[in-house]
Amino acid sequence: MRAILPTPLAQIIDQSSSFLLATHEGPDGDAIGSMLGLGHIFRSWGKEVFIYSPHPLEAKYDALAAGLPSLHAPPANPASFTLVILDAGGRERVPLSLEGYNRMISIDHHPSNDLPGDFSWCEPKASSTGEILASLFLDEPIIPQQACACLYYAILADTNGFQFPNTGARTLELAARLVSEGAHPDQLANLFFNRWSERDIHYFALAMSSLEFLEGVACARLPVESGVGDEYDSDILMNEWRRWPDPIVYALFKETEPEHFKVSLRSHGTVDVSQVARLFQGGGHAAASGCRLEGDYRQVQQRLLEAFRELLKDA
Numbered sequence: 001m002r003a004i005l006p007t008p009l010a011q012i013i014d015q016s017s018s019f020l021l022a023t024h025e026g027p028d029g030d031a032i033g034s035m036l037g038l039g040h041i042f043r044s045w046g047k048e049v050f051i052y053s054p055h056p057l058e059a060k061y062d063a064l065a066a067g068l069p070s071l072h073a074p075p076a077n078p079a080s081f082t083l084v085i086l087d088a089g090g091r092e093r094v095p096l097s098l099e100g101y102n103r104m105i106s107i108d109h110h111p112s113n114d115l116p117g118d119f120s121w122c123e124p125k126a127s128s129t130g131e132i133l134a135s136l137f138l139d140e141p142i143i144p145q146q147a148c149a150c151l152y153y154a155i156l157a158d159t160n161g162f163q164f165p166n167t168g169a170r171t172l173e174l175a176a177r178l179v180s181e182g183a184h185p186d187q188l189a190n191l192f193f194n195r196w197s198e199r200d201i202h203y204f205a206l207a208m209s210s211l212e213f214l215e216g217v218a219c220a221r222l223p224v225e226s227g228v229g230d231e232y233d234s235d236i237l238m239n240e241w242r243r244w245p246d247p248i249v250y251a252l253f254k255e256t257e258p259e260h261f262k263v264s265l266r267s268h269g270t271v272d273v274s275q276v277a278r279l280f281q282g283g284g285h286a287a288a289s290g291c292r293l294e295g296d297y298r299q300v301q302q303r304l305l306e307a308f309r310e311l312l313k314d315a
């Protein structure tokens with residue numbers, strides 16, 4: 001029945017009746033769309049499915065998530081689940097112990113992925129984990145319409161609406177197939193681009209009011225008083241900002257605890273920001289990466305600028 005799936009993956013799916021789907025901390029649109037999409041596929045195949053989400057998903061995902069129950073804490077009985085980790089980027093980014101599960105599957109497009117698994121699949125050339133899932137599962141006989149919407153959303157999010165350099169012919173072919181299977185591009189683009197929460201608007205204003213252009217790096221800060229937490233997905237702000245010209249790098253410093261900064265980095269693709277993120281034990285892609293830094297804001301900013309100075313000197 002499932003001739004297209006790699007055999008080891010098909011075997012694990014056949015032998016598992018319950019799945020727990022998880023992703024990286026602070027999940028972005030690809031992470032969420034991929035979890036929900038695969039969740040709907042497994043559910044339509046008669047499997048029991050739970051989404052692991054330490055923080056509740058934003059309300060804007062209610063329709064895509066309909067029918068898929070979430071766990072906000074790890075299950076007490078991991079041995080009864082096959083754990084599927086999607087889009088994780090690396091073991092330390094997964095907010096969950098990997099011990100004790102029946103089987104483990106990892107599917108990702110981050111080259112930094114070091115997760116073990118009974119089935120571990122990483123395609124760094126794919127735009128998104130959503131694209132990989134579409135290529136693996138679209139030829140299966142039963143793919144619910146809701147799954148197609150979720151996977152389309154995942155691809156849309158990681159390509160910023162098919163605008164990033166990671167958008168390839170394969171990305172567009174698979175997106176087209178998802179549309180022919182029932183995904184609505186207009187609705188999903190609206191969900192991704194036009195659904196800013198009050199919090200997003202407030203944070204954007206706050207970030208812009210702190211904006212500084214320093215040596216080709218545009219730096220902005222969300223201070224600890226803003227209440228920004230680890231769970232906040234700042235992609236929506238970063239993507240807005242990225243449409244502007246000139247600065248070669250954009251850096252958003254989110255102070256999630258006093259003097260603990262989660263830094264999101266974006267470039268137009270010519271500067272590989274992942275090289276700097278990796279210097280600070282972070283990771284990501286050439287045009288979009290993240291890392292963590294500790295210390296006083298000015299010191300942290302200087303450390304990052306110094307790293308970019310080195311990188312740009314070599315370029």
Ligand SMILES: [Mn+2]
Binds near residue numbers: 030031127128129
């Ligand atoms: Mn991704």
